[in-house]
Amino acid sequence: MQPTLKRSLSLPLIVLYGLGTTIGAGIYALSGEVAGDAGMAAPLSFMIAAVLAGFTAFSFAELASRHPRSAGVAVYVQHGFGWSAGAVAVGLLVVLSAVVSAAVLVAGFAGYLAELVALPRSISVGLCALAIGAIAVWGITQSALAAAAVTLLEIGGLLLVAWAARGALIELPGRLDEFAVIGELSAWKGILSGSILAFYAFIGFEDMVHVAEEVRDVRRNLPRSIVMVLVLTTLIYLVLALACVLAVSPMELAASDAPLALVFESSSGRSPALLSVIAATAMLNGALIQVIMASRILFGLSDDGPLPPVFGRVHPRTRTPIFSTVAVSVAVLVLALLFPLVTLAETTSVITLAVFTLVNAALWRLKRLEPHPPDAWLIPAWVPVAGFAVSAFFLAVEATQRLTG
Numbered sequence: 001m002q003p004t005l006k007r008s009l010s011l012p013l014i015v016l017y018g019l020g021t022t023i024g025a026g027i028y029a030l031s032g033e034v035a036g037d038a039g040m041a042a043p044l045s046f047m048i049a050a051v052l053a054g055f056t057a058f059s060f061a062e063l064a065s066r067h068p069r070s071a072g073v074a075v076y077v078q079h080g081f082g083w084s085a086g087a088v089a090v091g092l093l094v095v096l097s098a099v100v101s102a103a104v105l106v107a108g109f110a111g112y113l114a115e116l117v118a119l120p121r122s123i124s125v126g127l128c129a130l131a132i133g134a135i136a137v138w139g140i141t142q143s144a145l146a147a148a149a150v151t152l153l154e155i156g157g158l159l160l161v162a163w164a165a166r167g168a169l170i171e172l173p174g175r176l177d178e179f180a181v182i183g184e185l186s187a188w189k190g191i192l193s194g195s196i197l198a199f200y201a202f203i204g205f206e207d208m209v210h211v212a213e214e215v216r217d218v219r220r221n222l223p224r225s226i227v228m229v230l231v232l233t234t235l236i237y238l239v240l241a242l243a244c245v246l247a248v249s250p251m252e253l254a255a256s257d258a259p260l261a262l263v264f265e266s267s268s269g270r271s272p273a274l275l276s277v278i279a280a281t282a283m284l285n286g287a288l289i290q291v292i293m294a295s296r297i298l299f300g301l302s303d304d305g306p307l308p309p310v311f312g313r314v315h316p317r318t319r320t321p322i323f324s325t326v327a328v329s330v331a332v333l334v335l336a337l338l339f340p341l342v343t344l345a346e347t348t349s350v351i352t353l354a355v356f357t358l359v360n361a362a363l364w365r366l367k368r369l370e371p372h373p374p375d376a377w378l379i380p381a382w383v384p385v386a387g388f389a390v391s392a393f394f395l396a397v398e399a400t401q402r403l404t405g
Contacts, residue, residue, distance in 0.1 A: 003314045003315070003316045003319060004213075004314060004319070005070070005140070005213045005214050005299070005314060005319060005320075005321070006139070006141070006214060007213070007214055007215065007216050007218075008139075008140060008141040008144075008214060008216070009140065009141075009211060009214050009215045009216060010216055010221075011216075011221045011224065011225060013141075013144045013145070013148060014144075014208065014211070014215050014221060014222065014225040015225045015228050015229060015232075016144070016147070016148035016152070017144050017147055017148065017151075017208065017211070018204060018205060018207075018208045018225055018226065018228075018229035019151045019155065019204075019229055019232060019233065020147045020148065020150065020151035020154070020204075020285050020286070020289055021204030021205070021207040021208065021286070021289050021293075022201075022202060022203070022204030022205065022229060022233050023151065023154050023155060023158070023204075023233060023282075024154070024204075024282050024283075024285070024286045027158070027201050027237070027260075028157075028258065028259075028260050028261075028275070028279045028282075029257065029258065029259065030197060030198070030200070030201050031240060031241060031244050031253065031259050031260060032244075032253040032254050032255075032256050032257075032259030032262075033194075033197050033254065034046065034194040034197050034198050034241070035194075035241075035244060035245055035250040035253040035254055036250065036251075036253065036254025036255075037190045037191075037193040037194035037197065038187075038190050038191045038193070038194030038195075038250075039181060039187070039190060039245075039250045040178050040181055040245050040250060041179065041181055041182050041187060041190070041191045041194070042194060042241045042244065042245050042250065043238050043241040043242050043245070044182060044191055044195075045191050045192075045194030045195040045197070045198050045241075046198045046201070046234070046237045046241050047238060048191070048192070048195035048198075049195045049196075049197075049198035049199040049201065049202055050202060050230065050233075050234040050237070052195065052199055052390045053199055053202035053203070053205075054230055055360070055383055055384070055386040055387035056205075056206075056356045056359070056360060056387040056390070056391060057202075057205045057226055057227070057229075057230045058226075058227070058379045058383050058387070059359060059360050059379070059383060059384045059387045060205055060208075060209055060226055061205075061222070061223035061226040061227060061377060061379070062223065062363060062376065062377055062378060062379050063076045063209070063359065063362070063363055063366075064209045064212055064218070064222040064223055064226065064377075065218075065220075065222065065223045065375070065376045065377035066079075066366065066373055066376045067079055068209075068212040068213065068215070068218040068219060068222060069212055069213065069300055070210055070212060070214075070296040070297065070299050070300035071091055071210075071296075071299075071300025071301050072091075072206075072209040072210040072212065072296075072297065072300065073090055073091060073094055073206070073297075073355055073358075073359060074087040074088060074090055074091030074094075074297065074300065074301060075087070075300065076359050076362045076363070077090050077358055077359070077362050079362070079366060080358075080361065080362025080363065080364075080365045080366050081361075081362060081365065084306075088301060088306045088307075090355060090358060091297050091300070091301050092301075093351050093354075093355070094293075094294075094297055094351070094355060095294045095297050095298060095328070096351070097347075097348045097352060098207075098290040098291070098293050098294035098328075099290070099294055099328060099331045099332055099335060100335060100347070100348055101286070101287075101290045101348050102132070102286075102287040102290035102291050102294070102328075102332045103287075103331075103332045103333075103335035103336040103339075104336075105283040105284070105286045105287040105290070106125060106128045106129055106132065106283075106284075106287050106332055106333075106336045107125060107336045108280075108283050109128055109280055109281075109283040109284050109287070110124035110125040110127075110128050110336070112276075112280040112283075113127075113128070113280075122337060125333065125336045125337055126333065126337075128284065128287070128336075129329055129332050129333035129336065130329075130333075131284075132284065132287050132288045132291055132329065132332070133325065133326065133328075133329030133330075133332075135288060136288060136291045136292050136295065136320070136325045136328075136329065137315075137318060137320055137322055137325050137326065138318060138320075139318045139319065139320060140211065140214045140292070140319070140320060143288065143292055146285075146288065147285055150281055150282065150284070150285035151285065153278055153281060153282075154278060154281075154282045154285065155236065156278075157260075157274070157275055157278035157279070158236055158240050158260070159236075160264065160274075160275070161243060161244075161260045161263050161264050161267075161275070162239050162240055164247075164263070164264045164267040164268040164270075165243035165244070165246065165247035165263055165264075165267040166243075167267065168243060168246035168267065169239075169243055169246060171246065172242065172246060175246065196394065196397065198237070199394060200349065201233075201237060202230070202233060202234075203352060205229055205230065206352070206355065206356070206359075207289060207290070207293045208225065208226055208229070209222065209226075210292075210293045210296040210300070211292065211293070211296055213296075213300075214296075219376070219377065220377075223377040240260075243263065244259060244260070244263050247263045247266060248262055248263050248266055258272065258275075258276070260272075260275060261275050261276065287332070291325065291328050291329055291332060292325075294324075294328045295321050295324040295325040295327075295328045296321065296324075298311045298321070298324040298327070298328070299311060299312050299314075299321035299324050302324070311323055311324045311327070312324075349398055350395065350398050350399060353391050353394050353395035353398055354395055356387065356391035356395075357388055357391040357392050357395055359387075360384040360385070360387035360391060361384070361388050363384040364381070364384045364385060364388065367381050367384070
């Protein structure tokens with residue numbers, strides 16, 4: 001009998017996995033860019049971004065309970081539009097996006113490692129890709145535990161910044177007048193611009209659905225975990241944004257390449273080296289999760305028929321799709337070694353937003369075709385409509401920037 005994926009991810013593990021996909025190294029730089037646009041109103045930009053991302057997060061939550069399959073997005077598009085070829089194309093696009101993202105993160109970490117240890121770049125990249133592939137092949141429980149440990153480290157780094165700036169946070173009641181800019185119409189251009197940047201700090205819930213076949217009590221736990229990740233991420237970002245703008249001026253934050261390190265150093269007087277190590281480690285965590293996600297999509301597409309059966313083979317001991325995982329890991333290694341990744345990396349956000357747009361549209365159609373499926377976690381019909389509008393708008397903004405840039 002062909003072995004299947006192992007359902008070993010509990011609710012706490014899938015929440016930590018989701019936080020690992022969302023809270024990554026990017027937030028360590030993104031906070032300064034948001035502050036540069038929104039000024040003291042940066043926390044509001046993050047709140048608006050949470051609401052905007054929330055529409056699509058809730059759509060993914062319902063779809064994950066309707067169709068808890070590893071192929072995730074491809075399955076949603078197929079059931080929503082009855083478009084098998086398009087569903088496969090969407091699935092492969094998401095795989096491409098994940099592979100490119102992982103390659104960028106591996107290359108980034110390898111560059112950091114090379115500064116600490118005298119190793120040629122090719123060896124650093126090879127070691128990083130090998131380590132990630134080995135963990136992903138080892139088992140989903142081990143992979144999730146490793147990702148969870150690094151996720152806790154990442155969150156700890158963010159909370160460390162907030163703790164260092166606690167003196168500024170305590171001053172908040174006496175400094176509320178500095179946030180009066182929120183009431184000025186002229187400030188809203190910057191606030192909304194900041195929210196567009198902050199939107200990308202909430203992306204990650206779409207990765208969670210691709211391990212659906214390894215989640216315990218999936219129809220209940222996966223939707224709940226997506227919502228919990230959104231809420232926890234929002235709370236962490238709000239506290240962090242408040243700490244940043246109260247401790248350091250928005251202008252200084254915007255001018256810094258490492259704004260959180262700046263906040264920590266100026267507030268505590270200590271070296272921010274630990275934050276740099278955490279940010280670099282977060283790159284590996286992000287790459288690991290991308291490899292897991294891409295391999296599960298390939299597994300799901302093979303399980304449904306379009307891809308060769310070899311991609312769907314599960315190792316009897318590790319209970320992981322070993323060929324799919326190895327194939328993804330090799331692709332990550334090749335891209336990280338041979339290609340300039342800047343242009344490819346920029347396309348990942350366009351692919352993600354296009355997927356969001358399609359997924360929201362698919363759920364809207366499904367809710368019309370099957371309004372009350374049994375055991376499904378349901379949301380109001382207007383939510384995917386709002387998610388479609390937000391995703392389409394951001395997609396148009398991104399596409400315009402790419403064409404004019």
